[in-house]
Amino acid sequence: xxxxxxxxxxxxxxxxxxxxxxxxxxxxxxxxxxxxxxxxxxxxxxxxxxxxxxxxxxxxxxxxxxxxxxxxxxxxxxxxxxxxxxxxxxxxxxxxxxxxxxxxxxxxxxxxxxxxxxxxxxxxxxxxxxxxxxxxxxxxxxxxxxxxxxxxxxxxxxxxxxxxxxxxxxxxxxxxxxxxxxxxxxxxxxxxxxxxxxxxxxxxxxxxxxxxxxxxxxxxxxxxxxxxxxxxxxxxxxxxxxxxxxxxxxxxxxxxxxxxxxxxxxxxxxxxxxxxxxxxxxxxxxxxxxxxxxxxxxxxxxxxxxxxxxxxxxxxxxxxxxxxxxxxxxxxxxxxxxxxxx
Numbered sequence: 227x228x229x230x231x232x233x234x235x236x237x238x239x240x241x242x243x244x245x246x247x248x249x250x251x252x253x254x255x256x257x258x259x260x261x262x263x264x265x266x267x268x269x270x271x272x273x274x275x276x277x278x279x280x281x282x283x284x285x286x287x288x289x290x291x292x293x294x295x296x297x298x299x300x301x302x303x304x305x306x307x308x309x310x311x312x313x314x315x316x317x318x319x320x321x322x323x324x325x326x327x328x329x330x331x332x333x334x335x336x337x338x339x340x341x342x343x344x345x346x347x348x349x350x351x352x353x354x355x356x357x358x359x360x361x362x363x364x365x366x367x368x369x370x371x372x373x374x375x376x377x378x379x380x381x382x383x384x385x386x387x388x389x390x391x392x393x394x395x396x397x398x399x400x401x402x403x404x405x406x407x408x409x410x411x412x413x414x415x416x417x418x419x420x421x422x423x424x425x426x427x428x429x430x431x432x433x434x435x436x437x438x439x440x441x442x443x444x445x446x447x448x449x450x451x452x453x454x455x456x457x458x459x460x461x462x463x464x465x466x467x468x469x470x471x472x473x474x475x476x477x478x479x480x481x482x483x484x485x486x487x488x489x490x491x492x493x494x495x496x497x498x499x500x501x502x503x504x505x506x507x508x509x510x511x512x513x514x515x516x517x518x519x520x521x522x523x524x525x526x527x528x529x530x531x532x533x534x535x536x537x538x539x540x541x542x543x544x545x546x547x548x549x550x551x552x553x554x555x556x557x558x559x560x561x562x563x564x565x566x567x568x
Contacts, residue, residue: 237397266467277306358394420449439469
């Protein structure tokens, strides 16, 4: 492990530091990925996308496949239970020019696991081995996987899954520190993640409950993982990657003043102006509600955000709200953001 935040290696990629935006359903689309790359995430991954959806070419899926050069290093996360469909989808993504393919083996959602996809795939190690071997052979770009610690408290088989992945040629593994049975309840088990890392020949990324730059740095430093994924906390504090990087250099983390949020809003507005109007308003409302979490008056502001009809009025109210704040408040209840990602 690096003693400071010098570059880290994941497969063929050299990243500036180990703090990475986690894939989140309904969140990590191109606009948000670009915003987070600009504000320090070492790389980005798409929200989970159905392999069959890619092959059928549905309009919604094709929209999810859009990306910009500034997002690199960029991976797309796919899910599905059919090996042939997964391999074909990966080949399609390779032709589009993504940097790597990430297979979701952690999604706990019922409609996904009932079909044998997501977290359910890790229950059958023989079948998983065949799928991963086929997937790795089907493309020239790296393949990574994202898993959970196991299916439930009695079957935490992440280490066995990592060994299968290593034998199949997978480049790295991200581990969410909960079982499928836990969903998003309870606490992520970082001790377990650290133990898997200590016994693994593959790079391991840890994920779960990293709500501040300090906790992200401490998890990376304490458990000796190769990198950490930060999810919901980036929705409250989009500067968390820069802050964690500063901590690694031994620099203090300064409170985020209102002017930085106003600059962020200007950036976000410019990015959203490139989107169709209806989608632009949808994204704007979601982003603004997330960013306001923890600020005094955030609940009333959220109510306004979802009731204002005019884009001009929405941005005017947003600049007024964030401009009135002095410092970012570190209190944060992430419960309204939970669910829907692996």
